[in-house]
Amino acid sequence: MFETLQPLPQDPILQLMQTFREDNRPDKVDLGIGVYKDDAGNTPIMAAVHEAERRLLEGETTKSYVGPAGSTGFNSAMAELILGSNSPLVRDGRVSVIQTPGGCGALRMAAEFLRLCKADTKVWVSTPTWANHLPLLGGAGLTIREYPYLNPETLQVDFGAMLETLERADAGDVVLLHGCCHNPSGADLSLAQWQEVTSLIQRKGLLPFVDMAYQGLGEGLDADAAGLRHLASAVPEMLIAGSCSKNFGLYRERTGALALVSETATVNAAATSQLLSVIRSHYSMPPAHGASIVETILGDDDLRAQWQQELNGMCERILHLRHAFAGALSSFGDFEFIARQRGMFSFLGISPEQVGRLRKEHGIYMLESSRVNVAGLNDHVLPQVASALREVLGK
Numbered sequence: 001m002f003e004t005l006q007p008l009p010q011d012p013i014l015q016l017m018q019t020f021r022e023d024n025r026p027d028k029v030d031l032g033i034g035v036y037k038d039d040a041g042n043t044p045i046m047a048a049v050h051e052a053e054r055r056l057l058e059g060e061t062t063k064s065y066v067g068p069a070g071s072t073g074f075n076s077a078m079a080e081l082i083l084g085s086n087s088p089l090v091r092d093g094r095v096s097v098i099q100t101p102g103g104c105g106a107l108r109m110a111a112e113f114l115r116l117c118k119a120d121t122k123v124w125v126s127t128p129t130w131a132n133h134l135p136l137l138g139g140a141g142l143t144i145r146e147y148p149y150l151n152p153e154t155l156q157v158d159f160g161a162m163l164e165t166l167e168r169a170d171a172g173d174v175v176l177l178h179g180c181c182h183n184p185s186g187a188d189l190s191l192a193q194w195q196e197v198t199s200l201i202q203r204k205g206l207l208p209f210v211d212m213a214y215q216g217l218g219e220g221l222d223a224d225a226a227g228l229r230h231l232a233s234a235v236p237e238m239l240i241a242g243s244c245s246k247n248f249g250l251y252r253e254r255t256g257a258l259a260l261v262s263e264t265a266t267v268n269a270a271a272t273s274q275l276l277s278v279i280r281s282h283y284s285m286p287p288a289h290g291a292s293i294v295e296t297i298l299g300d301d302d303l304r305a306q307w308q309q310e311l312n313g314m315c316e317r318i319l320h321l322r323h324a325f326a327g328a329l330s331s332f333g334d335f336e337f338i339a340r341q342r343g344m345f346s347f348l349g350i351s352p353e354q355v356g357r358l359r360k361e362h363g364i365y366m367l368e369s370s371r372v373n374v375a376g377l378n379d380h381v382l383p384q385v386a387s388a389l390r391e392v393l394g395k
């Protein structure tokens with residue numbers, strides 16, 4: 001049965017990660033996959049995470065099953081992190097939060113759930129969007145439609161074009177929005193723009209689905225969630241995919257959450273039972289370790305403060321690098337947009353051929369689209385990257 005299968009190319013982001021690892025040049029620079037790096041180019045385990053793991057190891061008494069929804073303690077902590085403390089949605093029983101294997105698990109289970117609700121569900125995604133959104137959502141059988149998001153010339157949000165296209169969506173269509181730190185562009189909606197999108201979603205009866213993969217890495221935990229929280233306060237139904245990969249640095253532990261908002265508590269209870277049945281038929285239950293770490297950190301005042309301080313440090317470092325990078329490139333081009341954008345990613349706006357030259361001739365890795373992970377830079381490699389870029393641009 002297997003002999004008819006043809007080999008598939010690897011996912012471009014993962015392929016780039018592998019090619020980088022196999023490159024022996026000592027001065028290579030990884031601006032590819034979206035992982036945070038410190039000044040030494042490492043992706044360290046956060047101190048709060050280390051301490052939580054130590055406590056878990058000492059205090060853990062069983063490895064027995066948890067259940068398809070995961071840990072209730074983790075789920076309540078994530079509800080507060082994403083929706084804010086004292087959220088009326090939590091108070092009124094209108095939201096359930098379910099632990100998932102990473103943000104990908106949340107995205108896919110939401111897609112499977114949406115297909116169960118309506119077999120011909122359409123989901124509108126931004127152009128561009130994270131490449132893995134397409135197989136995660138399309139693979140569950142949802143029909144993908146695209147709305148323009150980024151003006152390729154200015155590398156800024158084309159808000160007029162976005163609204164104009166979403167006006168053509170049908171009631172019941174799903175709109176996927178990036179909560180903050182848009183991947184791959186770094187170009188975020190302002191709060192005023194979130195408010196306008198919210199009005200459009202309300203007026204047209206669309207279902208918002210927010211991918212919140214980078215909370216805390218744009219401007220801070222609450223600032224990054226302001227648009228999402230406004231939307232959540234205004235609509236009857238909504239889905240949110242949360243992730244602890246970046247803000248807790250738990251990438252390989254696969255730790256995420258799916259929030260399901262319904263119009264009433266009764267509807268929410270029924271909808272959640274359906275979602276849990278979907279989960280049971282896919283992976284049965286999520287892995288426990290990463291969620292236990294998060295629950296331990298968020299449930300302890302000192303650990304939580306330590307984690308917030310570390311996260312703020314990461315956020316500030318990215319903001320510093322954004323300004324330093326834009327400054328280093330300013331002598332041969334206008335890259336000021338990099339300083340204005342948020343999160344790990346920005347496009348440089350150079351051609352695939354120039355991207356290829358940076359990789360081959362200078363050992364500088366970025367996605368073919370010219371998406372760079374700003375967090376992969378540091379003050380030491382900045383001049384090297386700036387001069388290589390100047391050379392391939394012929395300036």
Ligand code: LMR
Binds near residue numbers: 032033034035132
């Ligand atoms: C990225 O966009 O680089 C990250 O979200 C990692 C991934 O899985 O693609």
